Amino acid sequence: MIVSDLLRALSRLFSRTSGRSPERSAPDVPRASAAPLRGDDSVSSSDFLTVSCFLTGKNDLSPAVAARAYAALSSADATFAASVSDLLGAICTGRLADMKMFDDFARQYPEPAAAALHIISAWYLGYTGTPEPLCSEDDSAFVAYESALMFRPTADVTAPPSYTPGRTDYWQEPPASLKSDRTCLSA
């Protein structure tokens, strides 16, 4: 698949260029009108990682976590691989050249857009499906814990519940970045 080769090259580029936003590196192709996206249904693990990097705007996602997310999402939805293939095609052809275009894209292509939200959700929450609070069985699957993206914004001051990041009562000390955080908020 030529598209995946190109995206793999992009993926390698992200991994070398730290701090660069993947969506800005996507091909700058004018958005085409709604057209069938369905193409090759075969998806490689690096295809899924590339799509994940684009959708989340991160360039340092873990291949091991990607493998768990892909396994969980594809086992829950038989059409998931096709949706990933569609997303890859849309990213490459410029139909989804930037995540700022996502709402428009979702209106035209609801199926791959729904898959995209499931992918983003898995990376941020660290699980797929809907967990049941009062039942030992549900359709949820584990993807990640400490590396779930939702923990990144506060990673400099606290750790996800389980092991303390420092000594006992570490949280009593105000974060070192408090001053600059406040400046950011008031700016």
Added chain:
Amino acid sequence: MTASSYDADVVVVGSGVTGSNLAYELARKGRSVIILESGIRIPRWKIVENFRTSSRKVNRNDPYPNAPYAPNSYTPGYIENTGTFRFLPGMLRLVGGTTWHWGGSDVAVPSQ
């Protein structure tokens, strides 16, 4: 006496806070005691690890064993309460019983 034959003055069913305290007091008074427990013994670090790798962290009982031979109140098909509102207390099946909820710690509630 064969390996599958046991004898004791008292057989306590369940190793939770009531059963284990009862067994302890009886043993201190010189009675022979057997405790029956349906669940497994599991170290604390495994419970922590189960929490970290659980996909349903909203389920506070998920880190604890959910063995098919020791069903608990969150197991589908377990005894159900009926009434005007849903009442589904969590319970655990392991050595130590439901005392293990919240990792076996109970933070004191201030009187005021």
